[in-house]
Amino acid sequence: MSKVYLNGQPVAHPHELHEHVSPISLYNKIIGLLFVLTALTYAVSFASLGPASLMVAMLVATVKAALVVAYFMHLKYDERYHLFVFLGTIIFVGIFFGFTMFDMDARSRLNDEQETFVRIKEMENAGNGLKVGVDNVPERAEAIRKEVAAHGGPQHGGGHDAAAGHGDAKAGHGGEQAPHTENKDAPVGGKH
């Protein structure tokens, strides 16, 4: 047994790293389980479980992750301190997610209380187009309309028989957008 030194002094009972060599049969079992669980998630994704499907998928993924961490990454046999580092990280991820979600929740309640979206709607109706999302950005909407026009122009859909299906799909898009942006562009431009 070799000796370990601390500040030049020999350590009486040094902490020894002990390796654990798992049998190959254990690895075979774990990979088998992982395949079965993958098939399970895949199958569940076709069943219509509604909101529960996210929970089920996350649960199965967590079990798979636990198997990988415990057996492939040896955390089950490894030093406790490595497990502490890993679980500590998971706790901090939980804090990160939790506090962000608290904020999201509080914000939506605040929006309800102060009727933020009612006011946004009123401002929109008053012609003050807000820069929220693609369709509300006049320049972006304009660019999309130009692109669509350059690709066959859905505004005058009659003339493109060869690309009828292609053009029609966009006709709805362009048609929807045109009145929106026209309404907004004019007053915004007028203000400046």
Add this chain to the structure above:
Amino acid sequence: MSNAHVHAHGDDEHNPHLAHHFDTMHQQAGAAKLGMWLFLATEILMFSGLFLAYFITRMFYPEMVLEAHEYLSKTAGGINTLVLLTSSYTMALAVRSAQTSNTRGIQRYLLLTILCGCIFMVVKYFEYSEKFAHGMLPGKYYSAHLHGYEVEGLPHIFFAVYFMMTGLHGFHVLIGLAIMIWIYIRAGRGDFSATNYAAVENTGLYWHLVDLVWIFLFPLLYLVK
């Protein structure tokens, strides 16, 4: 101080892989492994930011996420899941070979792991090129509406999240492949044995983490309704 050390070292004294600032091979391996776990902690925290972005997008635009995710290939994602799980298995066996001083085993299993990593990247290439061809790109590059795909809401945000998550993950796979090639070469030089395999084990830990991220990515992006 160092004189006293040399006499006390025993077998480790002759190990050419023992750095002078460590007393024993065990101590050296323990330090390397702790460092690796701390690095993995930062990796988990980095990916968690992207997962949170996904959850927030999903919370705000549930219908859009459900509609947009139908354009991702479940089959390609499923194949990649199986390939990555298999590669984790072969990586674990490579580490086990190192633990039992089986150099040929390390090399064989590393090659299999590298092969799986390459298959993963090839499938990813086909997936990405399909998305590029359909204009399903992140942010301002999104142009699927010009290719006849109508997704209600803000699909360019979904594809931004999709490309950031799978892109960062794919980048990790590429780095992992490079490290495994390096470890393969070192194994060929006879660097690794039952007393010195920290490098193989840490490569394994990194590769398993890449697998872990994919275990969560796959159901969230490709499967969940």
